[in-house]
Amino acid sequence: MEWNERRTLLDQARAWWEDPEQVSHYRKEVDSGPTPAEQLLFRALPASGRVLDVGCGAGRIAFHLADKGYDVTGVDISEAMVATARDLAGQRHSTATFRQVEQLALPFPDSGFDAAVAGKVHCYVPSRSGRQEFLDEVGRVLRPRAPLLLVSYVVPSEQEADDVLASDALHRRAAARFRSLEPLDTFCGDRGYVHWFTPESLREEFADSPAFELESVREDEPGGFLRLVVLRRRNTTGAVPGGTKL
Incomplete structure (x- = not known):
């Protein structure tokens, strides 16, 4: 995909998540916590440690994991989402912290996190090469053999x-x-963008990642339209030192 078009789609994604209706929707969802399927996925987390919540939104998952004793940092491209999450963290007296990031380039040192979660984020990154750069960047900030849950x-x-x-x-x-x-x-209206996968193309894309090994893929429910994925950071990755610019 041409660079200018990829940047346009990323900018559209940011605008979509800045929309007040979207922010209000995700703020209301915070108290619902993780779904049963997400709870099942979280079994792959280590017993403790630092967890990065990529695409944290208003903090639904970050607050749950912080309540479980994890040291959680949430990041999102949307300033409005991050501001909402910080406001809720104060109200909830949560230890979770939140940072706004630019186009998912992560402002953290190498190998600083014990796990990462990314709910419905990877599919919003345009182009296969862009999604591989995204995986490389997340892999860079994870310790070897740390899980990424998608x-x-x-x-x-x-x-x-x-x-x-x-x-x-x-x-x-x-x-x-x-x-x-x-x-x-795929486009929803004039703003929303998402890349759909078939079950086969999803596996193929993760199998090509230099940063991660594909550990498991399962349905959220029989015949469901979501896949719960566990990736494992390789001992040696193709991640770009110092971060990438998507």
């Missing part, structure tokens, strides 16, 4: 998804502005 969307097949997108006028209008989209790059 939640990602899937669709049953590329053909079924293409059929749906072909009938969606808003998607077609938004997609027409770009020349270098990948198959299954």
